[in-house]
Amino acid sequence: MSKVLLLFAHPSQDRSEINRPLFKEAKKIAGVTAVDLYAEYPSFRINVDREQQRLREHQVVIFMFPLYWYSTPAILKEWQDLVLEYGFAYGSEGKELQGKTFLCSLTAGGAASAYRKGGYNHYQIWELLRPLEQTANLTGMHYLPPFALFGSRTAVDEGRLPEHIQHWRSLLEALVSDSLAIEHVAPNELLNHQLEQIIKEGA
Amino acid sequence: MTLYFLQALIYLCAAVIAVPLAKRLGLGSVLGYLIAGVFIGPIAGLVGAETNDIQHFAEFGVVMMLFLVGLELEPKMLWEMRSRLIGLGGLQVSLTTLAVMGIAMLLGQSWTISLAIGLIFALSSTAIVLQTFNEKGLGKTEGGGGAFSVLLFQDIAVIPILALLPLLALPELVEAAAHGAEHLAEHHEELSLVAGLPAWAYALVVIASVVLVVVGGHFLTRPLLTYVASAGLREIFTAAALGLVIGIAALMSLVGLSPALGTFLAGVVLANSEFRHELESNIEPFKGLLMGLFFITVGAGVDFGILFSSLGTILGLSLGLMLIKILILLALTPAFKLQGTDRWLFALSLAQAGEFGFVLLSYSVQQNVLPVELTQTLSLAVAISMFLTPALFILYDKLIVPRYEQTENEREADEIEETGTVIVAGIGRFGQIVNRFLVANGVNTVVLDHQAGQVDLMRRINIKSYFGDATNPDLLHTAGIEQAKLMVVAIDDHARVNQVVEYVKHAYPHVKVMARAYDRGHAYELRRLGADFVVTEAYYSALELGGQALSSLGYHPFKSEQLKNAFDQVEKDNRDTLYQSWLNATEDNRFTPHYRELFMQMELLLGDAMKVDRADKHSMTERGWTPPPKDYLDDFKDPQDT
Numbered sequence A: 001m002s003k004v005l006l007l008f009a010h011p012s013q014d015r016s017e018i019n020r021p022l023f024k025e026a027k028k029i030a031g032v033t034a035v036d037l038y039a040e041y042p043s044f045r046i047n048v049d050r051e052q053q054r055l056r057e058h059q060v061v062i063f064m065f066p067l068y069w070y071s072t073p074a075i076l077k078e079w080q081d082l083v084l085e086y087g088f089a090y091g092s093e094g095k096e097l098q099g100k101t102f103l104c105s106l107t108a109g110g111a112a113s114a115y116r117k118g119g120y121n122h123y124q125i126w127e128l129l130r131p132l133e134q135t136a137n138l139t140g141m142h143y144l145p146p147f148a149l150f151g152s153r154t155a156v157d158e159g160r161l162p163e164h165i166q167h168w169r170s171l172l173e174a175l176v177s178d179s180l181a182i183e184h185v186a187p188n189e190l191l192n193h194q195l196e197q198i199i200k201e202g203a
Numbered sequence B: 001m002t003l004y005f006l007q008a009l010i011y012l013c014a015a016v017i018a019v020p021l022a023k024r025l026g027l028g029s030v031l032g033y034l035i036a037g038v039f040i041g042p043i044a045g046l047v048g049a050e051t052n053d054i055q056h057f058a059e060f061g062v063v064m065m066l067f068l069v070g071l072e073l074e075p076k077m078l079w080e081m082r083s084r085l086i087g088l089g090g091l092q093v094s095l096t097t098l099a100v101m102g103i104a105m106l107l108g109q110s111w112t113i114s115l116a117i118g119l120i121f122a123l124s125s126t127a128i129v130l131q132t133f134n135e136k137g138l139g140k141t142e143g144g145g146g147a148f149s150v151l152l153f154q155d156i157a158v159i160p161i162l163a164l165l166p167l168l169a170l171p172e173l174v175e176a177a178a179h180g181a182e183h184l185a186e187h188h189e190e191l192s193l194v195a196g197l198p199a200w201a202y203a204l205v206v207i208a209s210v211v212l213v214v215v216g217g218h219f220l221t222r223p224l225l226t227y228v229a230s231a232g233l234r235e236i237f238t239a240a241a242l243g244l245v246i247g248i249a250a251l252m253s254l255v256g257l258s259p260a261l262g263t264f265l266a267g268v269v270l271a272n273s274e275f276r277h278e279l280e281s282n283i284e285p286f287k288g289l290l291m292g293l294f295f296i297t298v299g300a301g302v303d304f305g306i307l308f309s310s311l312g313t314i315l316g317l318s319l320g321l322m323l324i325k326i327l328i329l330l331a332l333t334p335a336f337k338l339q340g341t342d343r344w345l346f347a348l349s350l351a352q353a354g355e356f357g358f359v360l361l362s363y364s365v366q367q368n369v370l371p372v373e374l375t376q377t378l379s380l381a382v383a384i385s386m387f388l389t390p391a392l393f394i395l396y397d398k399l400i401v402p403r404y405e406q407t408e409n410e411r412e413a414d415e416i417e418e419t420g421t422v423i424v425a426g427i428g429r430f431g432q433i434v435n436r437f438l439v440a441n442g443v444n445t446v447v448l449d450h451q452a453g454q455v456d457l458m459r460r461i462n463i464k465s466y467f468g469d470a471t472n473p474d475l476l477h478t479a480g481i482e483q484a485k486l487m488v489v490a491i492d493d494h495a496r497v498n499q500v501v502e503y504v505k506h507a508y509p510h511v512k513v514m515a516r517a518y519d520r521g522h523a524y525e526l527r528r529l530g531a532d533f534v535v536t537e538a539y540y541s542a543l544e545l546g547g548q549a550l551s552s553l554g555y556h557p558f559k560s561e562q563l564k565n566a567f568d569q570v571e572k573d574n575r576d577t578l579y580q581s582w583l584n585a586t587e588d589n590r591f592t593p594h595y596r597e598l599f600m601q602m603e604l605l606l607g608d609a610m611k612v613d614r615a616d617k618h619s620m621t622e623r624g625w626t627p628p629p630k631d632y633l634d635d636f637k638d639p640q641d642t
């Protein structure tokens, strides 16, 4: 059994078509602590002690967000700047995050095909997420490739949401029940595209 | 005198015992009154012939009820629901009347009698149905809304029916009545302004009085009520409200019109006024008592002899009537898009005959439309159909709802809930800002203030507000506290705020109460009384000004913002401890040395929180974005370096 900390950042949820249902689904799963950062800190006054305590109590950390300018919405950056303190997350004494698992669950407006060399977004999504990957590395967390949905603005109309939600469910359940074969995860492939290979049988 | 006391005692006791009992059994108060009446009348024989006189007196409750119905009818709201009101309501009343009339004629009654019965049976019981909706929270459903439109139409239809019935009078009954009345005539001359006037003059007088009610209601009552309200005495306002209703009733009877019609008109005229809720809450108890009395007398008048000798007929009448009404209501639903559970709720809830049935029956006897013996049977049929109504609601709950639940649950739940009404008490400096903010965001608010002048001012700038004392439970009731989601208490009078908060949290624990406090001590009091959220009125504005002051002194604006937040955080962190200390202290000296000590401690913490970091002790504002120590690179050696 692992406890999963889901840190969700979306500043305009009344217009969200993908992240809101995903978050709602996550709240139903036992073992997942679902935190709506913009709701908890509407004026960005993040409570550092509380957030650090939460991190201590969980083994898996997920950032969940819509991709904004190839990065996270502002509050997740603020959260990193405030919570990942020297002596807590890094430095010779800062070992609180070591051994945890980290991943991003994101939605991007751009099409999957645009995120490649020569596409109009030029870089692959894991390249763009390098700062987060390196933050995980530096703090001793095991980094997993993102769980991502591209073309998010048309996903509902095209009927792609139900399947995505289903994948999301199985991923979270696998994380909670420790049945994800982390050693078999291919680094340069979306997590949602390799679930069948990496979720252990019988789980 | 003693006799009156005893009689009053009997009626009151019967009501006090039977009504709560009936409510507990899910039967509703109307049935409770009827049962009480049956008990003290035919069963125990405690009351006798005088019930008839009392019934006439109690009928004044109907006049008041129509005044209240009028008050509820804002012209705008009427307009919005016009299609359902006229379509659903009109069709229900006319089709049911025709069906019942047809059957009565088949059973051998004359057409006038049949029409009267049809009209009387077409009406349903506003009192029972609305009360049950309230108790079960069904008023907001589509079916409940449809039923409300029909009830409203029926309530309004009573007025033309009252006008129509005398035209159906039976010549032989009129004659008999005239005989009986002859020798009474000299003692009992009806007071009238219009006796002996020629027809054209009579018409003029009638028109003039209606105009008087409408124009006077619009232009005279408001200054009058403002004047009365400024005296600040509640009982005088009550007197004025009663005077208004009685005055109009008197005027109408003097010119030979229905008093109910007059008060109804006056009600509609006043529906838009700021005094609406206050008038309602003042008249409501009188109406309630009188209607209760009326139902008791109906119960007391039940003749068991008739009931048992023609039990079959009476039961047949009730069940037949309910069946007809249900079928007609069901037939109407498709055209008005009522489906699923709503369709059944609509049809089943309106199946009974109603309290207006009793009123119209006794009126029909007075007007010689129906013979007494027939009305006794019909009365019993009406009563039985009302007795059966709770059974229909149980049927709805137990059979209909489960059948549809399956299908309806599959629908995705709506994300944005319907925002319930917010009641804002006090529309002074504080309440205005809260209210403007809420209204600008499309939240429904009902604004109350006990200063007529203030309400006037607000109305002039188009803020819908009502005159009334929010500490008065009746007023809160008419303002809709039962359905409200939350209440904002922004009254400036310390004692009143406490009174409102205490009452609302006690009587309606589900309503969130947000209150503004005068100062720290007041905030603690409100917290103890159960307020869900308390803000001290000057706190945030003072802090805002403090922040501006720092910025003007040269602090970086972002730094001032952080310092403000730090200050606020220390306040919040210490709130519970200070409150506990205050709570544990004695009533007369809340701010004990212990409290003062705690307060001083907080001041010290504040100092710490504000200071820039000295000797690497991080202050509160420095906690964020803390840079790593200068030598931290020693921790990180590149792999190739080692």
Ligand SMILES: Cc1cc2nc3c(=O)[nH]c(=O)nc-3n(C[C@H](O)[C@H](O)[C@H](O)COP(=O)(O)O)c2cc1C
Pocket (backbone or CB within 6 Å): A015, A016, A017, A018, A019, A020, A066, A067, A068, A069, A070, A071, A107, A108, A109, A110, A111, A152, A153
């Ligand atoms: C400020 C902003 C910046 C955005 N930047 C990007 C971007 O860099 N790349 C991209 O693919 N989509 C971008 N988008 C589109 C969002 O990713 C998209 O609206 C979101 O994934 C929809 O998810 P939702 O339905 O849960 O809101 C941006 C949207 C906003 C509002």
